[in-house]
Structures are given as structure tokens and as C-alpha cells.
Amino acid sequence: MTKKVLITGGTGFIGxxxxxxxxxxGYEVHSLVFPPFAPEQKGLVQYEMNLMDSNAVDKFLSExxxxxxxxxxxxxxxxxxxxxxxxxxxxxxxxxxxxxxKYGGKTFVGAGTISEYEYKFGYLLxxxxxxSPGTLYGESKNSVYKIAKTFCKQHDMKFKWPRIFxxxxxxxxxxxxxxxVINSCLKGEDVKVSDCLKFQDYLHVEDTARGIVEVFExxxxxxxxxxxxxxxxxxxxxxxxxxxxxxKGNILWGAIPAAFGDEVVVGNNDKLKSIGWSPKxxxxxxxxxxxxxxxxxxxx
Numbered sequence: 001m002t003k004k005v006l007i008t009g010g011t012g013f014i015g016x017x018x019x020x021x022x023x024x025x026g027y028e029v030h031s032l033v034f035p036p037f038a039p040e041q042k043g044l045v046q047y048e049m050n051l052m053d054s055n056a057v058d059k060f061l062s063e064x065x066x067x068x069x070x071x072x073x074x075x076x077x078x079x080x081x082x083x084x085x086x087x088x089x090x091x092x093x094x095x096x097x098x099x100x101x102k103y104g105g106k107t108f109v110g111a112g113t114i115s116e117y118e119y120k121f122g123y124l125l126x127x128x129x130x131x132s133p134g135t136l137y138g139e140s141k142n143s144v145y146k147i148a149k150t151f152c153k154q155h156d157m158k159f160k161w162p163r164i165f166x167x168x169x170x171x172x173x174x175x176x177x178x179x180x181v182i183n184s185c186l187k188g189e190d191v192k193v194s195d196c197l198k199f200q201d202y203l204h205v206e207d208t209a210r211g212i213v214e215v216f217e218x219x220x221x222x223x224x225x226x227x228x229x230x231x232x233x234x235x236x237x238x239x240x241x242x243x244x245x246x247x248k249g250n251i252l253w254g255a256i257p258a259a260f261g262d263e264v265v266v267g268n269n270d271k272l273k274s275i276g277w278s279p280k281x282x283x284x285x286x287x288x289x290x291x292x293x294x295x296x297x298x299x300x
Contacts, residue, residue, distance in 0.1 A: 003025075003026055003027045003028065004027065004028045004030065004066065004067070004068065005022060005027050005028070005029055005030070005066070005068040005069070005070060005216075006030045006031075006032070006064075006066040006068065006069045006070070006100075007019060007022070007029055007030070007031050007032070007069075007070045007071075007072065008031075008032045008051060008069075008070075008071050008072055008073035008096070009071070009072030009073035009074065009111070010029070010031035010032075010033065010038065010046075010072070011031070011033055011036070011037070011038045012072060012073070012076070013076075013167075013169075013171055013172055013173070013205060014072060014111075014164065014167070014205060014208060014209060014212070015072045015073075016038060016171065017169075017205050017206050017208070017209030018070065018072065018209045018212055018213060019031065019038070019044060020209070021206075021209050021210055021212075021213045022043075022213060023041070023042075023043040023044060025213065025217075027043065028043055028045070029043060029044050029045070030045045030046075030047070030064070030066065031044060031045065031046045031047070032047055032049040032051065032057075032060075032073075033046050033047065033048060033049065034048070034049065034050055034051070035048060047060065051073055051092045051096060052088060052092050054092065054095040054096075054099070057092075057095065057096055057099055058095075058099040058102075061099045061100055061102070061103045062099075062102075062103050064103075065103050065104045066100070066103075066104070066105065067104060067105060067106040067107065068105075068106065068107045068109075068216070069096075069100050069105060069107070069108050069109065070109040070212070070216060071093060071096060071097075071108070071109065071110050071111065072111045073089075074086075074089050074093075074111065074141075075088070075089050080137055081115070081135040081136065081137040081138070082135060082136055082137070083136070083137070084136075086136045086137050086139075086140040087136075087140065089140065090140045090143060090144055093110070093144050093148075094144065094147060094148070097148055097151060098151070101151070101152075101155050101157060105157060106157055106158060107157065107158040107160070107216070108148065108152055108157055108158065108159055108160070109160045109161075109162065109212070109215065109216050110144060110145070110148055110159075110160070110161050111141075111162065111164060111212075112141060112145055112161045112162060112163035112164065112223060113137070113138065113141050113163060113164055114163060114164065114165045114166065114201075114227070114265070114267065115133055115135060115137055115138030115141065116131045116133055116138050116141050116142040116145065116163065117129050117130070117131055117132075117133070117138075117163075118130045118131065118132040118133075118134075119134070119260075119262040119265050120262065122262070122263075122264045122265060122266065123264075123266055123267075123268065124225065124265070124266065124267045124268065125225075125267075125268040126163065126222070126223040126224060126225055126268070126271055127222070127223065131145075145161055145223065148161075149161070149222065158221055159221055159222065160215050160216060160220065160221055160222070160224070161222060161223045161224065162211060162212045162215045162223075162224050162226045163223050163224065163225050163226060163227075163267075164208060164212075164226045165201045165202075165203060165225065165226060165227035165228075165267050166200050166201055166202045166203070166227075167202065167203050167204065167205050167208045168202055168203075168204065168205065168286065168287075168290060169204050169205030169206060169286065169289070169290050169293075170205070170289075170290060170293035170294075170297075171205075171293075172205070172290075177193070177234070177237070178237065178241070178287070178290060179290075179294065181193065181237075181238050181241045181242075182241055182245065182290065182291050182294050183294060183298070185241055185242055185245040185247035185249075186245055186291075186294060186295065186298065188247075188248075188249055189249065190249055190250045190251075190252055191238065191242070191247070191249065191250070191251045191252060192252045192255035192256055193234075193238055193251065193252070193253060193254075193255060193256060194234070194253075194254060194255075194256050194257060194258040194259070195235075195253050195254045195258065196233070196234035196235040196237075196238055196253060197233065197234070197235060197263075198233070198234055198258065198260070198262065198263055198264070198265075199231040199232060199233050199234075199263065199264040199265070199266065200231065200232065200234060200265055200266070201227045201228050201229070201230065201231060201232070201265065201266040201267050202228060202232060202237070202283065203226065203227055203228045203279065204279070204280070204281040204286035204289075204290075206280060206281070207228075207279040207280055207281055207286075208226050210277065210280070211224075211226040211272055211277050212226060214272070214275055214276065214277045215272070215275070218275040218276075220271065220274075220275055224271050224272055225267040225268060225269050225271065225272060226269075226272060227266070227267035227268075227269050227272075228267075228269065228279065228283075229266065229267060229268060229269035229270075229273075230266070230283075231264055231265075231266040232283060235253075237283075237287070238251060239251075240283075240284060240287055241287060241291065244284075244287060244288055244291055245291060
């Protein structure tokens, strides 16, 4: 019998890597897509779907029947942490989950986020660190986590909640820290950054995707941090990119305000490692791979 999984958000930054990992492991991946579609490939079946249309979603699931769902789709546009669309996605996610269960769903994997945690604790540990988000995005995700966890328990479904930390890699939005620094260095432009004195937890997107799939395939349930477990100062990242691109220009520290106020935010990844996961990339290797990707794709 073919291994079959339904995915949402499969064309996104994380999702495209999750799809690739699933196909590599022999799954038949069925992807609900709000166009544009991903390029066609063996093992991938795509359907046009607006997840905000709960009636259309319910009709689709009544006709197709899936036992496995990996739900990655969410609003990640401008101002996503404060956007009212977070409310819409909370409702759409819960409607999706109830329809999935109604038509035979057995395993639900939802995309959690570092933003669910209360950052002031610095070292973030599943099931111990308080989840007290400071944003509508974090609160919405945390609300889905709590409701979905109880719903799945009531209906004897497996509930898995990979909490995704900071990540980087090919296809990231150009305005984010690493792509913006990489592209400024490659173009020989002044690099404008914050003071970059804070410490964060970064993981390559391919390692993040493998972590999500490992959680899906394992017996583990509940929240699982998808992170490196290693704090790295942002200034190290900027200087390393400059070194790897042979950048000789100016780095303007403090030219823009810092995006967050907490000095150190890092996750414990013991639970993830307990199921056999380990990262493929060191930070330096991942940065080099990402720089190479931008070199090849900047003019496309």
C-alpha cells in the first residue's frame, strides 16, 4: 500500500523542503495549493484549494480520505506577527482539523513556532517553559496547539506539534537577515544591520524539514522543538558571511533597529535528537551553501 500524506503550505520556504524529504522517503504527497503551483514531479499530486473556504475543504476531504496530514500553511506576509489574518488562519486550521478527523484522519502534524514561548526565559524547553506569546501570531499558534492537542486526544488521533525556530537557507525572503547580508556582500554594497549583539538559535531549512518529517514518522507526540540547540551571536553570522563572500566593504552596525529585545533565545532539542535526528549542516556549511545558491539564482 502506498504511503500517502496530505500537506498544506507545500510550496512555501519550509514546505517545499518537507515535500522533497517525504518524496525521497517514498511517500505519495498530496498538496493543497493556493496557486502558483510547484513544478510537477513524480510522487507529488497538487490540488488548487483556498483553505479559507471551509466548505470546499470539507468537500475535498469527504471525497479523498487521508489518514496523515502535515499542516504548514499560515499567513507569513508583511507584518505577520501582528496581522489580523492570524485570526482567519486559526479558524481555518481548526475547521481543517475537524474535517480531517471526520473523514478518517489519524495523524495530525501542525506547524508550531518559537513565537509560542515566553522569550524572557531564554532557554526554551517543551512542556516546561511557559507559553505566553507577546504577539497575535504566537497567541494564535499557541491557541491552535492547545485546542488541537485536546481534540486529537478526544478522538484518539496522534497529535504532533513541531515548534519551528529561526531558520535560513535557499529561497528565503530577500529582506530577511541572512539573504539581505549575503546579497549586499555579493554586490559590494554597505551592509546595514542592527548591532547584532543578541544570541539566537538558527537551523538550516533542510535540517528543519527533516526534523518535521522525523517527528511525523516517529512515535513521539506533542510539542517538539525543531532547533539547533546552539546559541549563535548574530554578529558572528554577519562576519562569517562577509568572510565567505570575501567582502571588503563596510558593515554598518546599528544602522537599523534590532527586531527583538531579548538577549538570548535558544531551544533545547533533546526530544528531537531522541528520535534519531541530527543536523546535516553546521552553521558555516549552511551559510556557504546558501551563499552559493544566491550566487546562482540572483539573476534568474
